Amino acid sequence: MDNISYSTYKNLIDNHILDFIPEIDHKSITVYESMKYSLTAGGKRIRPVLLLAACEFVGGNSADVKGAITYACALEYIHTYSLIHDDLPAMDDDELRRGVPTNHVVFGEAMAVLAGDGLLSTAFEAMNKDMLLYLDDPVKLKRRIRAIYEISKSAGCRGMIAGQVADIEAENKQCSKEMLDYIHLNKTAALIIGAVRAGAYLGGANEQQLRDLTGYAENLGLAFQIADDILDICGDEAEMGKKAHNDQKKNKSTYPCLYDLEDCKEYLSELTETAVSFLESYYDEAEFFTKLAEDMAVRVK
Amino acid sequence: MDNISYSTYKNLIDNHILDFIPEIDHKSITVYESMKYSLTAGGKRIRPVLLLAACEFVGGNSADVKGAITYACALEYIHTYSLIHDDLPAMDDDELRRGVPTNHVVFGEAMAVLAGDGLLSTAFEAMNKDMLLYLDDPVKLKRRIRAIYEISKSAGCRGMIAGQVADIEAENKQCSKEMLDYIHLNKTAALIIGAVRAGAYLGGANEQQLRDLTGYAENLGLAFQIADDILDICGDEAEMGKKAHNDQKKNKSTYPCLYDLEDCKEYLSELTETAVSFLESYYDEAEFFTKLAEDMAVRVK
Numbered sequence: 001m002d003n004i005s006y007s008t009y010k011n012l013i014d015n016h017i018l019d020f021i022p023e024i025d026h027k028s029i030t031v032y033e034s035m036k037y038s039l040t041a042g043g044k045r046i047r048p049v050l051l052l053a054a055c056e057f058v059g060g061n062s063a064d065v066k067g068a069i070t071y072a073c074a075l076e077y078i079h080t081y082s083l084i085h086d087d088l089p090a091m092d093d094d095e096l097r098r099g100v101p102t103n104h105v106v107f108g109e110a111m112a113v114l115a116g117d118g119l120l121s122t123a124f125e126a127m128n129k130d131m132l133l134y135l136d137d138p139v140k141l142k143r144r145i146r147a148i149y150e151i152s153k154s155a156g157c158r159g160m161i162a163g164q165v166a167d168i169e170a171e172n173k174q175c176s177k178e179m180l181d182y183i184h185l186n187k188t189a190a191l192i193i194g195a196v197r198a199g200a201y202l203g204g205a206n207e208q209q210l211r212d213l214t215g216y217a218e219n220l221g222l223a224f225q226i227a228d229d230i231l232d233i234c235g236d237e238a239e240m241g242k243k244a245h246n247d248q249k250k251n252k253s254t255y256p257c258l259y260d261l262e263d264c265k266e267y268l269s270e271l272t273e274t275a276v277s278f279l280e281s282y283y284d285e286a287e288f289f290t291k292l293a294e295d296m297a298v299r300v301k
Numbered sequence: 302m303d304n305i306s307y308s309t310y311k312n313l314i315d316n317h318i319l320d321f322i323p324e325i326d327h328k329s330i331t332v333y334e335s336m337k338y339s340l341t342a343g344g345k346r347i348r349p350v351l352l353l354a355a356c357e358f359v360g361g362n363s364a365d366v367k368g369a370i371t372y373a374c375a376l377e378y379i380h381t382y383s384l385i386h387d388d389l390p391a392m393d394d395d396e397l398r399r400g401v402p403t404n405h406v407v408f409g410e411a412m413a414v415l416a417g418d419g420l421l422s423t424a425f426e427a428m429n430k431d432m433l434l435y436l437d438d439p440v441k442l443k444r445r446i447r448a449i450y451e452i453s454k455s456a457g458c459r460g461m462i463a464g465q466v467a468d469i470e471a472e473n474k475q476c477s478k479e480m481l482d483y484i485h486l487n488k489t490a491a492l493i494i495g496a497v498r499a500g501a502y503l504g505g506a507n508e509q510q511l512r513d514l515t516g517y518a519e520n521l522g523l524a525f526q527i528a529d530d531i532l533d534i535c536g537d538e539a540e541m542g543k544k545a546h547n548d549q550k551k552n553k554s555t556y557p558c559l560y561d562l563e564d565c566k567e568y569l570s571e572l573t574e575t576a577v578s579f580l581e582s583y584y585d586e587a588e589f590f591t592k593l594a595e596d597m598a599v600r601v602k
Contacts, residue, residue, distance in 0.1 A: 022459050027483050028466035031458055085418060090391075090410030109391035110469050113414070114462055117386060117421065121457035124425045128450040135443050142436050149429040156422035157332055158323050161415055165329035168411050182328050 004056065004288060009049040013072055020073050020126035034107040034115035035122070038080050042098040046224070047079050047191055048072030051199035053288050054213055060203025067140070068202040070130045071147055074123035075195050078155045081119035082191075084112050086164065092250065120155075127151070139204075147198035154194025163187025167253070175253035181222070183253060188228075189221020212278045219275035220293050226268045229254040230261065230300045265300065272297040305357070305589060310350040314373055321374050321427035335408040335416035336423070339381050343399040347525070348380050348492055349373030352500035354589050355514055361504025368441070369503040371431045372448055375424035376496050379456045382420035383492075385413050387465065393551065421456075428452070440505075448499035455495025464488025468554070476554035482523070484554060489529075490522025513579045520576035521594050527569045530555040531562065531601045566601065573598040 017039050024032045051072040056065050087094040087102040088109060095105050104112035127148045134141040153159060163186025170179060196217035200210050232247045233256050247254045255264045275293045279286035318340050325333045352373040357366050388395040388403040389410060396406050405413035428449045435442040454460060464487030471480060497518035501511050533548045534557050548555045556565045576594045580587035 022454075022457065024458050025463060025483070027480065028458070028463035028470075028487070030470060031462060031466040035458075081418075085414055088391075088414060090389075090414060111466070113386055113389060113391060114466055114469070116418070117382075118458045118462045120418065120421055121453065121462060125450075125453040125457045128446070128453045131446050132450060135446065138439065141442075141446075145429070145432050145436065145442075149426075149433060152422065152426040152429045153323075156323065156426045157325050157329070157336075157419045161332060161419045161422060162326060162329035165332040165412070165415055168415070169329075169331060179328065182326070186329070 004053070006049060006288075006292065009052045010045045012052065012069060013045045013048045013076060016069050017073055017076060020070055020077075021122055022125065030107070030111055031114055031118050034103060034111050035077075035080075035119050037106060038084055038103050038115065039076070039119075041100050043076075043080075045076060047195040048076045050192060050217070050292075051075055051195040051202075053292075054196045054199030054205075055203035057213070057282075057285070057289070058200050058203040058205035058209045060199075064203050067130075068147075068199060070126055071144075071151065071198055071202060072195075074127050075151060075191065075198070077119040077123040077126075078151070078160075079191060081116040081123075082155075082160060082164070084116040084119070088112060091168070094246070124148075124152070143201050143204060146201040150194050150198040150201065154190040154197075159186055159190035159194065161186075163190065170253040172251040173253070175258070177258060180253055180255060180258060184222055184225040184255075185218070188225040189218055192221035192224065193217040212282075215278035216275045216289060216293075219271045219278070220289075220296075223268055223271035223275060223293065223296060226255050226264060226271065227296050227300045229256055230264055230268065232256075233261065234300075268297055268300065305354070307350060307589075307593065310353045311346045313353065313370060314346045314349045314377060317370050318374055318377060321371055321378075322423055323426065331408070331412055332415050332419050335404060335412050336378075336381075336420050338407060339385055339404050339416065340377070340420075342401050344377075344381075346377060348496040349377045351493060351518070351593075352376055352496040352503075354593075355497045355500030355506075356504035358514070358583075358586070358590070359501050359504040359506035359510045361500075365504050368431075369448075369500060371427055372445075372452065372499055372503060373496075375428050376452060376492065376499070378420040378424040378427075379452070379461075380492060382417040382424075383456075383461060383465070385417040385420070389413060392465075392469065395547070425449075425453070444502050444505060447502040451495050451499040451502065455491040455498075460487055460491035460495065462487075464491065471554040473552040474554070476559070478559060481554055481556060481559060485523055485526040485556075486519070489526040490519060493522035493525065494518040513583075516579035517576045517590060517594075520572045520579070521590075521597075524569055524572040524576060524594065525597060527556050527565060527572065528597050528601045530557055531565055531569070533557075534562065535601075569598055569601065 018036060021035065052065055052068055055068045083097060084103045086092050087097055088104055094102050096102065103115055131141065131144050134144060163183050166183045167187055170183060193214060196213045197210065200213050229247065272293045276290050279289055319337060322336065353366055353369055356369045384398060385404045387393050388398055389405055395403050397403065404416055432442065432445050435445060464484050467484045468488055471484060494515060497514045498511065501514050530548065573594045577591050580590055
């Protein structure tokens, strides 16, 4: 992998983010507008970027990476649906996301529920449709089936949804480190792990590559959430695109509730180092992943 | 197909309905309780029954039917998620479903949103996991890929969700027959068509069988919704398990808003006849499907 920059992958995603939404009849076009609104409201695209990078890292050629865009965008659809539902008044009741009003503020609650449902459904419809193109290519088909299973598992009731359930139930409660790790590992890390593993399968990873990338992703995923928790306390509102001290106001269970800020930063450093260590034996080949983890840790310093 | 009764298939579904939910950690077990509550609250199981019946009708053997149970239950997960979300205060705001309190009344709105998301995710996770078992059986694998695509398409933004979007937007409006057909064809018929087509693929249908079953399902699906609309006006509350005149109170767009009751019953008869006519050339072999359509029409007489 030749030092491909984050923005190369991100641009690919940004350019194709609406491509896998099926043509929707004008009689129900509002759901398209609502999905499009949230899909194009910015965002770092970290999950789809990781999917494409993992695909290329394990040896996927340019056709593999191109073919992986469907799965990368599907992953962003899933992430976006989770944000729309998470922002609902019955859930986190957020009115601002990425610097613009949340979906239900613009389209109403009913349409926001349906736009979320629509994005989750579209993610699977797009990946399933893609598989029809590979019915006579057993190697690529198997890779796709493994990738879609990784994505569905990480988004489901043993993954992201489990984390959201535990997060909601832990509100207003003093929460143990074990519970906090559980919430973060599922709410945030699961989809990041799913992204990396799906990308690895799509690129034809061997067992060793898969194990190393999984170790990296687990630690990166936790680091990512802790960085977010820290930023909620000391970040700049304009830069974050949302209100600061949001977690605190909602009595959310976060690391800074349990530990002082310096300990949180220390934990973040440890996780970053551990993440990077999983890919040490690949030397410069892993530069993209190393840089990504380190940049994230630097962001909160 | 030897005159298998509706209850044979329904019992299969009832006995396996919880089998495809993955093991969920106790830290997020509430979402399991919430999903289980709605999955076991009764219901006719018409979609999964149709899937199994279609699989057997086209020549699927007992192993094919057994293998199709995953897809049948996944379809019921999708149907159930749509009911949970549909009942939310922001949507139809229903407090009673199948004679028991709706999901959000028991588990709260946040958990109901997540239980719906969980069921939709679990449906795809279960089907994707099943495909892993057939990686080295290209014939059965292809049938599964086609089946899962049918299901995802029918549940998505060109199917069920499109219908729900149009339904919400048509509230409190005078609605044309074209719009009404669009709503019903998508909100209700789509998943019934998806069920029949997915079952047909899983049983190894040929093109002609697929076309005939699709024609049957389109008409059955519309008939099913019109029967429901009529029952909302003249049905028995105890039998329906929900309040009568619900549609009227919410200014929902239904056939009885547009036509008098006798015309609606006439339209129902026509659709039933057309549905049955698609399977005429199969004679007694199609008895299950014929009886199902006719029983439904009789229910509202």
